[in-house]
Amino acid sequence: xxxxxxxxxIGAVVSLSLVxxxxxxxxxxxxxxxxxxxxxxxxxxxxxxxADARAKxxxxxxxxxxxxxxxxKVEGQYKDWGGYWDALATTTAAKDSADVVQMDELxxxxxADRGALYDLGKAKKIVNTSQFDNEALATxxxxxxxxxxxIGVGVLSVVVNADLFKKYGVDLPDDKTWTWDxxxxxxxxxxxxxxxxxxxxxxxxxxDAGSLKYWARQDGGDLFGKDGNVSxxxxxxxxxxxxxxxxxxxEASVKASTMVEDQTAGITAASLATGKAAIGSAYNTQITALxxxxxxxxxxLQMPRAGDTKANFFKPSMYWAVSSxxxxxxxxxxxxxxxxxxxxxxxxxxxxxxIPANKEMRGHLEAGLTGSDKAAxxxxxxxxxxxxxxxxxxGGSGIEPMLQRYSQEVYFNKxxxxxxxxxxxxxxxxxxxxxx
Amino acid sequence: MSSINELRRLPxxxxxxxxxxxxxxxxxLPWFVxxxxxxxxxxxxxxxxxxxxxxxLQPPRLSGxxxxxxMLHDERLHKSLGVTFSYVFVSVPLQLALALGLAxxxxxxxxxxxxxxSVFYLPxxxxxxxxxxxxxxxxxxxxxxxxxxxxxxGIQGQGxxxxxxxxxxxxxxxxxxxxxxxxxxxxxxxxxxxxxxYEAASVDGATRLRQFRSITLPLLTPIIFFNLVLQxxxxxxxxxxxxxxxxGTGGPADSTLFYSLYLYQRGFGHFDMGYASALAWLLLLIVxxxxxxNFWASKxxxxxxx
Numbered sequence: 015x016x017x018x019x020x021x022x023x024i025g026a027v028v029s030l031s032l033v034x035x036x037x038x039x040x041x042x043x044x045x046x047x048x049x050x051x052x053x054x055x056x057x058x059x060x061x062x063x064x065a066d067a068r069a070k071x072x073x074x075x076x077x078x079x080x081x082x083x084x085x086x087k088v089e090g091q092y093k094d095w096g097g098y099w100d101a102l103a104t105t106t107a108a109k110d111s112a113d114v115v116q117m118d119e120l121x122x123x124x125x126a127d128r129g130a131l132y133d134l135g136k137a138k139k140i141v142n143t144s145q146f147d148n149e150a151l152a153t154x155x156x157x158x159x160x161x162x163x164x165i166g167v168g169v170l171s172v173v174v175n176a177d178l179f180k181k182y183g184v185d186l187p188d189d190k191t192w193t194w195d196x197x198x199x200x201x202x203x204x205x206x207x208x209x210x211x212x213x214x215x216x217x218x219x220x221x222d223a224g225s226l227k228y229w230a231r232q233d234g235g236d237l238f239g240k241d242g243n244v245s246x247x248x249x250x251x252x253x254x255x256x257x258x259x260x261x262x263x264x265e266a267s268v269k270a271s272t273m274v275e276d277q278t279a280g281i282t283a284a285s286l287a288t289g290k291a292a293i294g295s296a297y298n299t300q301i302t303a304l305x306x307x308x309x310x311x312x313x314x315l316q317m318p319r320a321g322d323t324k325a326n327f328f329k330p331s332m333y334w335a336v337s338s339x340x341x342x343x344x345x346x347x348x349x350x351x352x353x354x355x356x357x358x359x360x361x362x363x364x365x366x367x368x369i370p371a372n373k374e375m376r377g378h379l380e381a382g383l384t385g386s387d388k389a390a391x392x393x394x395x396x397x398x399x400x401x402x403x404x405x406x407x408x409g410g411s412g413i414e415p416m417l418q419r420y421s422q423e424v425y426f427n428k429x430x431x432x433x434x435x436x437x438x439x440x441x442x443x444x445x446x447x448x449x450x
Numbered sequence: 451m452s453s454i455n456e457l458r459r460l461p462x463x464x465x466x467x468x469x470x471x472x473x474x475x476x477x478x479l480p481w482f483v484x485x486x487x488x489x490x491x492x493x494x495x496x497x498x499x500x501x502x503x504x505x506x507l508q509p510p511r512l513s514g515x516x517x518x519x520x521m522l523h524d525e526r527l528h529k530s531l532g533v534t535f536s537y538v539f540v541s542v543p544l545q546l547a548l549a550l551g552l553a554x555x556x557x558x559x560x561x562x563x564x565x566x567x568s569v570f571y572l573p574x575x576x577x578x579x580x581x582x583x584x585x586x587x588x589x590x591x592x593x594x595x596x597x598x599x600x601x602x603x604g605i606q607g608q609g610x611x612x613x614x615x616x617x618x619x620x621x622x623x624x625x626x627x628x629x630x631x632x633x634x635x636x637x638x639x640x641x642x643x644x645x646x647x648y649e650a651a652s653v654d655g656a657t658r659l660r661q662f663r664s665i666t667l668p669l670l671t672p673i674i675f676f677n678l679v680l681q682x683x684x685x686x687x688x689x690x691x692x693x694x695x696x697x698g699t700g701g702p703a704d705s706t707l708f709y710s711l712y713l714y715q716r717g718f719g720h721f722d723m724g725y726a727s728a729l730a731w732l733l734l735l736i737v738x739x740x741x742x743x744n745f746w747a748s749k750x751x752x753x754x755x756x
Binding site for chain 1: 507
């Protein structure tokens with residue numbers, strides 16, 4: 015592993031060359047309006063994060079693309095989540111970014127605001143967006159410009175292990191009407207009836223940005239406002255943490271230290287997957303991986319509700335974007351179009367990157383889906399989402415680790431929910447301000 | 451540099467010496483390329499960056515002393531300094547004491563010394579690796595080996611690495627466990643002490659303890675000093691273990707937020723490369739200061755036998 019000093023050193027060399035090149039001007043070369051595909055041989059690079067399974071599917075899709083466009087060669091590169099962002103930042107700084115990049119909602123504005131992404135509006139002739147809902151397209155826009163297109167969509171859900179419910183004689187809740195109080199009560203019942211063998215809940219809210227977003231939207235708010243500032247209300251945070259604290263102290267959930275361990279272990283090795291807890295939270299598309307790891311009857315339930323607010327939301331699981339540094343934006347856009355709109359690609363990629371945001375592809379795949387994939391799509395169709403959340407502003411990309419840090423402070427009783435809520439909002443707004 | 455001076459002093463004509471100088475510089479060339487291209491160049495660049503606001507994607511903007519004054523109010527920086535200092539001050543003395551103790555034992559002429567030496571040295575080679583850090587995380591987890599061992603004695607364990615109160619201690623244990631490299635150096639130092647001194651002392655009726663205090667320890671001080679300086683510098687830069695054990699977060703609740711981990715988070719998590727560069731230089735200054743103090747203090751306790 016590279017030491018941070020080595021990394022800083024690389025960053026430093028890169029920036030020095032930037033300083034030098036900055037003097038020579040040289041604006042972006044892709045300012046032209048109409049993109050045309052070249053018929054000469056062109057090589058583009060595509061990069062994504064993910065495991066080997068994703069790489070295999072993506073490379074199969076690349077092969078299909080190359081068959082359709084024999085003059086375009088695509089080199090695929092993939093990394094794990096953490097290394098991906100390090101590499102993307104340094105290669106972008108070195109003006110050596112891959113042509114096609116997989117983007118996440120957290121980083122979209124960071125890259126778009128700094129001019130690192132290509133305006134896909136200029137590639138309208140090549141990238142077809144007619145099969146995307148406006149809400150879906152909006153998730154890829156920053157300041158009204160379409161910088162990225164959503165690949166798939168996920169929805170927050172509660173995942174229960176029906177086998178464990180049966181084993182300890184606890185009834186599955188009616189997820190059309192249940193509240194957070196029901197959630198806590200049922201979790202506690204599981205712990206008690208199992209004699210401490212398992213815990214009811216596998217976690218407490220506050221270890222991912224999604225759960226916080228849900229609790230904020232339950233109160234009619236959200237994390238960020240349309241002006242790109244933090245709009246989160248401290249009461250929402252306090253409510254969420256108090257709920258979590260009650261789960262922990264009543265032993266309805268696993269211990270706080272177990273939650274920390276689960277977080278590093280990853281979803282397929284955490285308490286829900288290992289059968290040490292019966293209720294967890296996940297995005298609906300993660301059910302396939304969870305089911306495989308648990309080897310039990312896992313089911314998707316609607317999130318508990320507080321009042322009538324539609325708190326749930328469609329989260330774009332990831333996007334395709336084109337780098338503004340690409341020398342071949344037309345070919346890169348053609349690749350994005352193929353990955354999103356081509357049936358052949360959809361047949362290969364299926365729902366691995368989320369349920370397709372492209373309606374036609376979703377309908378095309380739905381017929382052939384079985385088991386947990388089918389359950390994930392059915393679940394999503396049953397959700398009525400509220401208003402689409404605002405894209406995480408530039409500077410907000412670090413919200414998740416920040417939230418985890420404060421949640422740990424609260425759950426280990428090192429600070430009160432009230433004090434943590436105030437400090438969290440202040441620190442998050444500080445990061446957003448610093449990036450302006 | 452001393453080798454170049456020695457070359458100069460070699461007998462032979464002036465011309466021959468010049469020829470040899472040329473050859474020496476030629477052989478050193480790759481090292482110079484590395485020194486200037488990979489070490490000094492980037493260091494100077496990062497010094498420049500420490501006075502800028504630089505987000506990696508846009509050219510750096512000069513920001514004067516902003517990064518440096520910001521450090522005064524950065525609570526997480528202060529926290530990371532606290533974590534790093536307690537780690538250095540606890541783990542380095544413990545590690546050196548263990549290394550010296552085992553070196554003394556092995557020096558007594560154990561059968562199969564090369565074997566033990568290799569076995570004890572092994573953790574030093576692999577202790578900083580990702581694999582060992584992953585192993586550590588599993589061993590000290592709630593259902594890990596450590597708790598199973600404790601369970602045999604009827605002791606109810608806990609998640610050592612996931613409780614804020616004990617997470618740092620497990621990393622201290624990891625560092626102490628890599629006592630092999632100072633131990634090997636201690637062993638070599640012990641071998642340098644003339645046996646005649648011990649013989650004379652035992653003729654005079656000095657006890658083992660007395661011999662250790664009056665002969666071994668004073669003559670070993672240069673080695674202790676060397677190990678101390680090296681291990682302090684090493685401990686200040688701890689990164690991999692903390693990164694892997696906490697998944698890069700420094701958690702739980704910032705209890706393993708090492709300085710270099712925080713620096714990394716600023717630079718690569720928040721695209722705050724200007725500030726991260728300033729932090730890197732602050733660490734250099736801190737380590738430099740500690741080393742200078744060490745050298746200054748060595749006048750009073752290190753005994754050179756020449």
